[in-house]
Amino acid sequence: MLFHDDLINKLLTEDVPYGDLTTEEMGISGVQGEMIFRARFDCVLAGADEAAAILKKLGAELSISAANGKVMQAGDHIMTAKANAGILHKGWKVAQNIMEHATGIATRTAAMVAKGRAINPDLIIACTRKSFPGGKTICMNAVLAGGGTPHRLGISETFLLFSNHSNFFPDEQSLLAALTKAVKAQPEKKLTVECEDLDFAEKAIKAGAGNIQFDKVKADKLHEYIPYLRQKYPYVTLEAAGGINIETVAEYAMTGIDVAVTSFVYTGKPMDIEVVIRPV
Known part of the structure; x- marks a missing residue:
């Protein structure tokens, strides 16, 4: 950068x-x-x-x-x-x-990166935008120097649907309809949806999500979710976030996720x- x-x-x-x-x-x-x-x-x-x-x-x-x-x-x-x-x-x-x-x-x-790729050589360590205020350029350059990838540089260039967005919709049907509309409006992007369970992840994929980010889902659950989704929707990128650090990255790498999202590196x-x- x-x-x-x-x-x-x-x-x-x-x-x-x-x-x-x-x-x-x-x-x-x-x-x-x-x-x-x-x-x-x-x-x-x-x-x-x-x-x-x-x-x-x-x-x-x-x-x-x-x-x-x-x-x-x-x-x-x-x-x-x-x-x-x-x-x-x-x-x-x-x-x-x-x-x-x-x-x-x-x-x-x-x-x-070393610990995660010892188990999954293709694992991406994606570092969040929770860098210290005013220091994003320095922090992102440091992440790249360490072999990681910036998760999101900001909210202007990437689409990530959080539960805090979903809260503004009266029901799941209207939420998924809006997601499908957003997918059609951004054909050059893979839209990411934060999910907490397999059921909603499938619904998001069917609505057009290209990336599924499981938030605070334990590794033992992901051992069930990831193989199922990988077989049924091989084109979807599967991510995990929440609680991933130097102590847990190997455990999450073993689930088969594509991307481990972390803020650990800043602390x-x-x-x-x-x-x-x-x-x-």
């Missing part, structure tokens, strides 16, 4: 709205230096491309050893930025924070990135 200048400017303005008081008052702003980034732990790197864009925007000269998606060992060099101390300190925490949070997401995503510790700034 693109990392636009307006986001770079927003992130820099948030941390450096009026300059760097400490560096300026200590009289070192013009001293030439270098800032070295290294992985402190084994991880899957993310946020490095975004950090590089920020440092370039500030005018730093970069020597880059690793990009988003690279599997890193503790101590591996990521990049070195050369500029005066004023520029380096302005970009320091913005770049480091992005890499630490994004690398945490990418590393957790990669762990889920957890950032992955420490070592930063050293020194004069040259």
Whole structure:
């Protein structure tokens, strides 16, 4: 995904709205230096491309050893930025924070992908839009770096019928009629319907749904649902959401689902990135 200048400017303005008081008052702003980034732990790197864009925007000269998606060992060099101390300190925490949070997401995503695909090699780990507000671009880039797939970038480009939509219809018949109408109006899309049981899933498929997303349905039930639907409706994509994390992904992968939908990757510790700034 693109990392636009307006986001770079927003992130820099948030941390450096009026300059760097400490560096300026200590009289070192013009001293030439270098800032070295290294992985402190084994991880899957993310946020490095975004950090590089920020440092370039500030005018730093970069020597880059690793990009988003690279599997890193503790101590591996990521990049070195050369500029005066004023520029380096302005970009320091913005770049480091992005890499630490994004690398945490990418590393957790990669762990889920590996665990799920050890059982089902074709399983897609789809990460939801429950990223932290304002951080969608960084989070989605991190998901991609970890081998996952964005579930939905927003509500404008994908159709997902939740129970909170269904609540506005007086009965199931009118709901399914509206779904059929929506399917005809969006012929280039596979419409997704959230389901909690097999009966409604079949009705949604017959109404034209191309994707069925089982929400908070236990894996033992999906062991019954998925083979039945796979045999009868092989063209339908079958997804599971709700409670899927690093501890449960293998259990759900064994059900035969196509897609495991998760928000797990966004919760957890950032992955420490070592930063050293020194004069040259």
